[in-house]
Amino acid sequence: MMRRARAGLLYVLLAGSVSASALEPTRAVTPPHTQSIHAGVQAPEAAGVLISGQAPASVSALRGRVLIVEFWASWCGPCVQSMPRLDxxxxxxxxxxxxxxxxxxxxxxxxxxxxxRRFIEVHPVTFPVVVDTLGIASRQYGVWRLPATFLIDHDGTIEQIYHGYGEGFGDDLRQRALSLLQTPAESVGAAR
Known part of the structure; x- marks a missing residue:
C-alpha cells in the first residue's frame, strides 16, 4: 500500500513538473555553426590550404574586388556543374x-x-581553390547545402547567396556580378 502511495505521489509530482515546464516559454538558441548570414552583412573570412591557383586566396586578401566564394566538396554532384560554370x-x-x-x-x-586535390585534377579550374578541412569557414557562412555560392561586393558585403545549383544560376550570377563591376567601388559604399 505504501508503495502505491509513493508511486502515486511520484506520478503527481512528475506530471506536475512536466505540465508546468510545458507551459513555460522557451528560448531558441542558434548554435554557432548555424548562425544567420544573409545579404547585407560583412562576409566572414574564408581561407584554407591552397591546392590550386595562385595567392591571394582568402576573403580578406581579396577585399576590394567583386568576389564569388563557392563552397564545394568532392562528393557534391552539382559542384561538378557549378565549378566549370564559375571558371x-x-x-x-x-x-x-x-x-x-x-x-x-x-x-x-x-x-x-x-x-x-583529386576532384580538382578531374575538374580543373583557373581560380584559387583552398580546402578548409576544419570546417571553420563553412560554419561562419552557415553552409547547409552544396554548392553554396556567395557574391560579395568591393567592400566585403554579401550581395547574394545561392544554395544549390540549378537552371538560371550562371546567368543570374553573371548579371549580378557585372552590375557590381559596372558600379564604381566608391558609389557602392556611399549607397549603404
Whole structure:
C-alpha cells in the first residue's frame, strides 16, 4: 500500500513538473555553426590550404574586388556543374577587362586534402581553390547545402547567396556580378 502511495505521489509530482515546464516559454538558441548570414552583412573570412591557383586566396586578401566564394566538396554532384560554370564566368569577365576587380575563390569542404586535390585534377579550374578541412569557414557562412555560392561586393558585403545549383544560376550570377563591376567601388559604399 505504501508503495502505491509513493508511486502515486511520484506520478503527481512528475506530471506536475512536466505540465508546468510545458507551459513555460522557451528560448531558441542558434548554435554557432548555424548562425544567420544573409545579404547585407560583412562576409566572414574564408581561407584554407591552397591546392590550386595562385595567392591571394582568402576573403580578406581579396577585399576590394567583386568576389564569388563557392563552397564545394568532392562528393557534391552539382559542384561538378557549378565549378566549370564559375571558371567560364571568371574567364569571360577577365577577358572583358575586369581581371583586377573580380575573382572567384573555391572553398573545399572535404575532410582530406587528397580527396579535394583529386576532384580538382578531374575538374580543373583557373581560380584559387583552398580546402578548409576544419570546417571553420563553412560554419561562419552557415553552409547547409552544396554548392553554396556567395557574391560579395568591393567592400566585403554579401550581395547574394545561392544554395544549390540549378537552371538560371550562371546567368543570374553573371548579371549580378557585372552590375557590381559596372558600379564604381566608391558609389557602392556611399549607397549603404
Amino acid at each position: 567560364a564566368l571568371r574567364g569571360e569577365l577577365r577577358q572583358a577587362g575586369y581581371g583586377e576587380r573580380f575573382e572567384v575563390l573555391g572553398v573545399g569542404l572535404d575532410d582530406t586534402l587528397d580527396a579535394a
